Amino acid sequence: MFLKNCWYVAAQASELGRELTQRWITGEPVVLFRSEAGKPVALEDRCPHRSASLSKGTLIGDAVQCGYHGMTFDCAGSCVRIPGQEQIPAAMKARSYPVVQKWHWVWIWMGDPAKADEALIPDLRYNDTPGWTVTGGVLKVQANYQLLTDNLLDLTHETFVHTKTIGNAAVAETPMESNVEGNEVHVQRVMRNTPPPPLFKRVRNLTGNIDRWQIIRFQPPSSVSIDARGFPTGTEDAEQGLRWFSINSITPIDERSSNYYWTITRCFALDDQEITDLVHKQILATFLEDKEVLEAQQRLIETDDRKKIEVSVKADFGSIHARRVVQRLIAQENQGSAA
Ligand code: FES
Ligand SMILES: [Fe+2]
Structure with a gap:
């Protein structure tokens, strides 16, 4: 049982770039990368379609294309493309996590995003x-x-x-x-x-x-x-x-x-x-x-x-x-x- 409403280090700032990186954190798979503007992004590393690891897919601009059937998710986890289908089901969403770069490291909030308060990042x-x-x-x-x-x-x-x-x-x-x-x-x-x-x-x-x-x-x-x-x-x-x-x-x-x-x-x-x-x-x-x-x-x-x-x-x-x-x-x- 882990505390979820708190900040954990997800990566050293120097480790994150334009590659998709997988880390398990408090028992959950997370995919990390930087947006084109350099902002750290974290999504659940599980495609909502059939549970493929998004980290095995491809980063295209600021979106992750799943490597299995090609569905594509933006930095907020919203599905922006389903190959061969126009209508996107509302539930086709990857969870996104609040992330902040501070004190040399990238921090992730594993709990309720509404409670993510940067002031709670440990003072290091x-x-x-x-x-x-x-x-x-x-x-x-x-x-x-x-x-x-x-x-x-x-x-x-x-x-x-x-x-x-x-x-x-x-x-x-x-x-x-x-x-x-x-x-x-x-x-x-x-x-x-x-x-x-x-x-x-x-x-x-x-x-x-x-x-x-x-x-x-x-x-x-x-x-x-x-x-x-x-x-x-x-x-x-x-x-x-x-x-x-x-x-x-x-x-x-x-x-x-x-x-x-x-x-x-x-x-x-x-x-x-x-x-x-x-x-x-x-x-x-x-x-x-x-x-x-x-x-x-x-x-x-x-x-x-x-x-x-x-x-x-x-x-x-x-x-x-x-x-x-x-x-x-x-x-x-x-x-x-x-x-
Ligand atoms: S499992 Fe990701 S698109 Fe099918
Ligand atoms: Fe020691």
């Missing part, structure tokens, strides 16, 4: 702020989207999973502070006078100890941004240290798989392509380590049907509360549609 402004430079990608993970948000809300795992890049003993040993503000969950960990993790050393040539911050912000349904800072102890000096946001938005493909959209956006060495490449490669390797853990978790949850209860600890505050927020929003949405 550091993906698109002057003075910050972005690198990122998308990763398919065979796991439920909430296993991914859990992972990002408890960075204790860095100590054990990411020893080669961003993890060291200090992370797991330092307690977190957490709180819930409306629909957002905030978690932060401040590590004073600790050794820098391997990737921080490589990126900023840090030799001595650092003060390190991880300030995590969850915005429903599934965006987690992490303000990560590592400055030489006592300095708070971004010039000598490191500051970046790890920005993550998880889109459910279905109950057991997800598209993991990620960026690292930093405010130092802006034009240094070598640093961009290093950060990209190392962070991707880090997320592939997460992928391995998460996919094994998903397999176990699916195959072990004894329904054993999981035992929580203090560090789970963020993930437990983020799940509660989503659960509450889903319950509200269901009440609204029942009423």
Whole structure:
């Protein structure tokens, strides 16, 4: 069961062009493309005639011609041509979804189009702020989207999973502070006078100890941004240290798989392509380590049907509360549609 009246990332802005692209989102097939004017468009990827995938058809101007019997649909999903027939049945319509390009990504509203409010797009402004430079990608993970948000809300795992890049003993040993503000969950960990993790050393040539911050912000349904800072102890000096946001938005493909959209956006060495490449490669390797853990978790949850209860600890505050927020929003949405 997914929240539908909300925005999910449908694609990176750079991925969308004049080709028809299929993505499954919250269990629904969607075809994405850009209009001739460059506007992103999303239609249900199912021809209303006989359920052929529209994404296997042809984009002609701003209309999609189904590859099976040639019926053609405009950007709003209205049928504009039926070969060999003048009259177009009113029901011959493909569903269209609201889409908006913002913060480096293209967002889609999977619920009631009348409720689509751009102000509800998660605030991920550091993906698109002057003075910050972005690198990122998308990763398919065979796991439920909430296993991914859990992972990002408890960075204790860095100590054990990411020893080669961003993890060291200090992370797991330092307690977190957490709180819930409306629909957002905030978690932060401040590590004073600790050794820098391997990737921080490589990126900023840090030799001595650092003060390190991880300030995590969850915005429903599934965006987690992490303000990560590592400055030489006592300095708070971004010039000598490191500051970046790890920005993550998880889109459910279905109950057991997800598209993991990620960026690292930093405010130092802006034009240094070598640093961009290093950060990209190392962070991707880090997320592939997460992928391995998460996919094994998903397999176990699916195959072990004894329904054993999981035992929580203090560090789970963020993930437990983020799940509660989503659960509450889903319950509200269901009440609204029942009423
Ligand atoms: S299935 Fe698309 S035109 Fe027949
Ligand atoms: Fe991780």
